[in-house]
Amino acid sequence: MSHRMLLYFLIIIVISLSSLGFFSYTSASRELDAMAEKQLAQITGNAVHHTDLYLKDYERAIISLLSNRQVKEFVDLPSTREEYDYYMYKKLIREIGVDPLFIQSPQIASIYVISDKGNAVYYYNGVNEQSFTAEDIEAQRRYFLANTSPSGELSILNYSILTGVDSQMLTLVRRIRGLTSPELNGLLAIQMKAADLSALWKGIDLGEYGYMFITDKNGKYVYHPDTDKVGKDLPDGFRSKLEAAGDTAFFDQDEQGVDRMYMSRTSDYSGWRLVVSMPLRELRKPIMNIRTTTLIVGSFTLVLAAVLAARFGRAITKPIQVLKSGMRETEKGNWEPIPLPRRRDEIAELMMRYNVMVKRLSDAVDRVVQVELKNQEIQMERQRAQFQSLQLQINPHFMYNTLETIVCYAAVQDSEEISDIVKAMAYMLRYSVQTSLEEITVANELKHVMNYMVILQHRIDFPFEIDVAMDAKYLLHAMVRLTLQPLVENVFQHAFPDGVEDFHFIRMDGGEEDGCFWVSVEDNGCGIAPAKLLELQKKLSMNRLADGELNETGQKGGIGLLNVHRRIQMVFGDEYGLRIESEEHRGTKMKMVMPVS
16 A cells, blocks of 8 residues: 555656656757757867868978979989988988978978988977888888879878877878979878867867867877877777768767767868767756756655655565565575564564574575585595595506516516616506696606507517607697506407507597597407497496406406596596497597596
8 A cells, every 4th residue: 555655646746747847858958959069060160170271381381392492303313322412412401491391380290201212301300310221211102102192182191100209190291203203203291299289279168078089081080189099990880970970960978978969070171070079968057957956846746755655654564575685585595584573463473484484494404415515525535535546556467467578588688678678667657656646648648658568569579659640739638647558558458369460550649629638549450349349338328437347258358448437537527538439340449538628
């Protein structure tokens, strides 16, 4: 009931105030926008006119240099000119043409002339003098030829040859001809500071937050009060609105999210577009005062009515709100009881029952969490023990055969083979019993396999090499220690039952696929029979360690492969492990799949 009363009061007041405010605000805003647009159009037109006059003064400065005979003769100066001639022309051009311009127009930062013969003279005013190599001069000439009119018209570029200058520069450049050449192959340029343009508009009052900026034909800032934007491109969205509006005003938000009115005019002389921007809050300040007054009066009336209506329903709704807040906290996992009101009624009884329910649920959850934590701790201890057991496993048959080989060599002859076997064996033992790290690199595993092959070649008495086709970029990928050598040993034990022949091979490879890193061991041995392969793959899918069961020959078969598979899963997760592909009498490919490190 309290909500209904409050809603009825609000509907009547809001409809009355909204109707009055909407119609009065819309009418006044429309008239004010028209006046503001007219005012901005006048300001923009005057600013464009003064800017054109400003640039024409610099064009006249260029024309005065065009009539300078020394400039024309310098353009015709051959590339094989004497240093004295170059010095004299540079001095005469400065004394006759450049120094008067610097005195007349101190805003000019530099003046330079570049000919098609590779000759160039540079004059600086108030900036650090810079020198350029022949390559620099040729690069400047190519840039200006690509961005100036072939007919010799003046071009205004947002570009500077100067480096280390804080102020952004504008370059006025045109092509010129020499005294004897009919072609416009020379270049005459004047550079000035773009910031000096702001002096033209000091008399224009745009308010505290209004400003002007200039863009060129390519949509780049030529001038902006924010100097960091000068030389950068207009935002694509804003540029589209600017071009679509033409000479009419349009509205947009600036980078701070402030609504602004924009008015632009394009100069027929320079091709620049001068844009005036003012925030809407300043343009609409009078109507905003009217709206504010209306809102204050309406808000006061609305608040008074809301207070009177809310008092009727607060006594009922407040306990329900407290109960709802408590339920929300319970949803988040905060099992806290809610405070009970002083009075005892149906709602208070409901809140008391809720507190009892919360306490019982909290106790039940605590018991479940404790049991789950205990189970996890037991599981972690079990896996840690499995890790340590697997890390310390060394094939006893391999150890006995290796030691027997060492004894035979020692008894028969004094040779280097014994030293090689002992060194390889020592490395393998150290590598096998390490318990500090479970994950190592592919390079470490390959080294372990290399030492294994040193010993194995003496055992089988047959020269045999493993083809490592793996890209070097995978050598530092992480993998599980003592997983690659068991796969290679499995090949020699099962893939070549009749002994190693010349046509046999073992190839190791690696790569990345579907977000996983894999290492494979492939041979062209006898392969695995389909039934046995199916049984082996079934054991792998069980994600369990080998239990040591005997095969049909009375030996523990497949223990090494199953343990390699499970060790990879223990380190990286059950979605990884060993994949086996085999075709009987044609070979076997075992692939270890791990995450990309």
